[in-house]
Amino acid sequence: MSKERLYLFDTTLRDGAQTTGVDFSLEDKRRLMRVLDDLGIDYIEGGFPGANATDTELFSSRPNLKSARFTAFGMTKRSGRSVSNDPGLQAVLQSSADSICLVAKSSDYQVRVALGITNEENLETIRQSVGAVVETQREAMIDCEHFFDGYKSNRDYALAVAKTAYDAGARWVVLCDTNGGTLPHEIERIVADVAKHVPGANLGIHTHNDTDNAVANTLMAIRAGCRQIQGALNGLGERCGNANLTSIIPTLLLKSEFADAFTTGVTPDKLRTLTHASRVLDEVLNEAPNRHAPYVGESAFATKAGIHASALMKAPETYEHVPPESVGNERRILVSKQGGRSSLTSALERLGLPSDKDDARVQALLDEVKVREDQGYSYEAAEASFELLARRALATVPRYFSVDNFRVTVERREERSRAMNGNGTVSHAVVTVSIAGDDAPLVSVGEGNGPVNALDKALRSDLGRYQKHIENVELVDYKVRILTQTHEGGTDAVTRVLVESHDATTGERWTTVGVSPNIIDASFEALLDSINYKLLKDEAQVG
């Protein structure tokens, strides 16, 4: 039996950006697009060109994607305007997107209350908007907003909207449960009915998690005919989130009901990067990963010691419905923060370093990583720090320089601060550095907008013979997290700092990590790793 193709549509960067507190930068979006493309997602909805500066810039040029289609979100044209006279639609049409997804009302109540136009006028805007996209030789999709509520109150009109979009040439007609209130058995029944009017091969499903059923609603829609699945990584999204692609994708690949009937762009190999993809998103959002997340959570395959644990050793399937390795996760028997051993050894392979677990040095490194993760380090995002750690254990990293001491002061005087419009706080740093092979230590001073900036400036102001290597390196992102796994209290807890550096000459970016009870110490550690990584990559000459 030949399998049908399911198409995965990720809206993390568009509908997911509606999440309370989420605010993606241009660089965040570009980084996540690479992750989604690597995972094998078919459509990446990057944002809404014309709606804000970040999205307009993102869509000003087509990113280099391996297989994903770069998709823009927009609105159908306004009634009473021509396509060419609608600046919102024009911004989308003139973007560099491969595919364009336009939202349209599909409930007659919404058409009347929110748009204040007639049902037929609404169908006409859909016809013309889809036509305008098709004319530019791109794939058109229509998001049918409030589709399920619309269907329940006026089935004929909801179907007319879907059919109009399809007849006008839309590649995909997406059925949206906009307020998230529809239950699984209703989704199944309604989609089955819609599929009699628009072919399932052209139907998409877009659900929200307001009743905790977004994943089930999506699976039911697939069973009833939908072949495009919209959702967000980690279930990001407004209110309770969009359908969680991180939960849906493994079910499609690992559960026979779906795996025997369908193929997706995510191969079993790529599925093993899923846990990593989920963690990268958390890092970008500066959020602690959800330990209990299905498939990818740190506790998803964890068992407290006891009867379950011994049964697990005898027969893993007793408490593991799928093998944890299949999604890049791992079994955890004791309550611990173990890093993924298999992912670590494969990282070593990628660096061309010894990775045989029987090698005592590899074993020692794995143990050290475990100890450091217990302390709060995280190497999921800080690959440069991991590389330094690994090369120090398994190869050699020169000791380019050492820092003998530093002192940072931050001072504010109210009168001065008022006189200077609130900017009267002054930060200074003094750093004493010994360069390998030099006699006298270098003492440098930096003044900055804050203590870390002052420290960074002092450190970079004079690194002697290495100065040329770091001249064009800049700190482009700086993230701080307080880790409160212990119950000893917030500010007493450990601080993790992630620093992203950028070399303006080569365009290279790398991320380093520092952990300490002291934010300045943690920042300094990450700054030092950043410089050492750069010197290592440049093969800087010592002494």
Place this chain on the structure above:
Amino acid sequence: MSKERLYLFDTTLRDGAQTTGVDFSLEDKRRLMRVLDDLGIDYIEGGFPGANATDTELFSSRPNLKSARFTAFGMTKRSGRSVSNDPGLQAVLQSSADSICLVAKSSDYQVRVALGITNEENLETIRQSVGAVVETQREAMIDCEHFFDGYKSNRDYALAVAKTAYDAGARWVVLCDTNGGTLPHEIERIVADVAKHVPGANLGIHTHNDTDNAVANTLMAIRAGCRQIQGALNGLGERCGNANLTSIIPTLLLKSEFADAFTTGVTPDKLRTLTHASRVLDEVLNEAPNRHAPYVGESAFATKAGIHASALMKAPETYEHVPPESVGNERRILVSKQGGRSSLTSALERLGLPSDKDDARVQALLDEVKVREDQGYSYEAAEASFELLARRALATVPRYFSVDNFRVTVERREERSRAMNGNGTVSHAVVTVSIAGDDAPLVSVGEGNGPVNALDKALRSDLGRYQKHIENVELVDYKVRILTQTHEGGTDAVTRVLVESHDATTGERWTTVGVSPNIIDASFEALLDSINYKLLKDEAQVG
């Protein structure tokens, strides 16, 4: 049509206690039992008497419950021992429980591999164990472990287990999806088949969230016949958690498919305590509530999109599938760039402040929020800071105290640091505060793990007459984000700090924001807002 009764069985304190990191004390369990009883839960599974000291103590006397049945968990007797000779089963039988739930294997594979006995021996232990419970005049229940996997591999044996328990007198035969791997449509099909052999009125369902379908699986089981629903508040539980009762209960009461067919012990009145019940559990666990939780999350009825917000005001059902008040939650229109003016004015309304856009003071506040958002402030998460800002503009906030100046130093000396195992960095802060109505300013010193901790300690060490208000306030979360990712360098950019505070006495949590090029300044601003907000809420007396 007369409605059927559904029975809610809460296992937060038993299966929920298997959650990684969860360890309930006796007092925790007693407090949560009162909350569950108030909510209208039918069965509260308190724990496993005999298995540990806490549970044995809990079951030594019957707590004073209004309507819930106090339920003990245990294991069926061992094969080859008599009931009276099995100390595990005796501990359960001799407890003060109203109802007893015993776990039994229902998969022939498990019987062979885990128990090493014959299928018939297993049925006999079930018969005798149920009989022993019934003999004590108490309700007997059997948790059929691995029921769905067992059914798939040997349907006849799984059915024989269920039927044996029922025939022996079990009030409830509970079908458990122990490893959480079964999908909704499978649950529906299998339960419908079981209900032909054991009456649905005697069937329970117990699911886990390993595929993100625990809630849907439960709903499907009810549709197919089960009348007892097992789950945990907030979806607590091993791995990815048990079925989330906090999501299931509102669906049963608010969605017509279920509300028209069934009644539960939770009345519409009691349903309004659901958000509170969920938060109490988080308090007991010392966990930050999940903002995105269906029905009860802080963001469950939040919207930040401008167009959504205006549609929401016109027709709430557009983005609200149920009224937020029905579960004791509330609508939030987030104060954000995308939210526009209507979200701001509705936030003012909620605070009982003037919100008429024609009012010049309201206009001035709206302008100020816009300017501040451009500077990097975000009031979406920092509602306490927004409230201070709004009350300062539209009402009055006393000037409790002012900070004349502060000075923070962070110093590391390599030798000392090495000697102290890397913890040799020392942070000090000196703060000068003038209290309204006092003559001499107060000078305080703090030493901390980092500069913000030192500053926090100095500030809180002596606030004169206000000291009593802040004594039990602690900083529980601290987040930092660098905002302008221009290529002029990260550390030169603006820093946004979010501080979450917690009052250990009242349990209240609030979040404040600070923005500055200097991380210390930004942190200080958020700390000051936190204290001022607390003084405002306490109506602290000035001067």
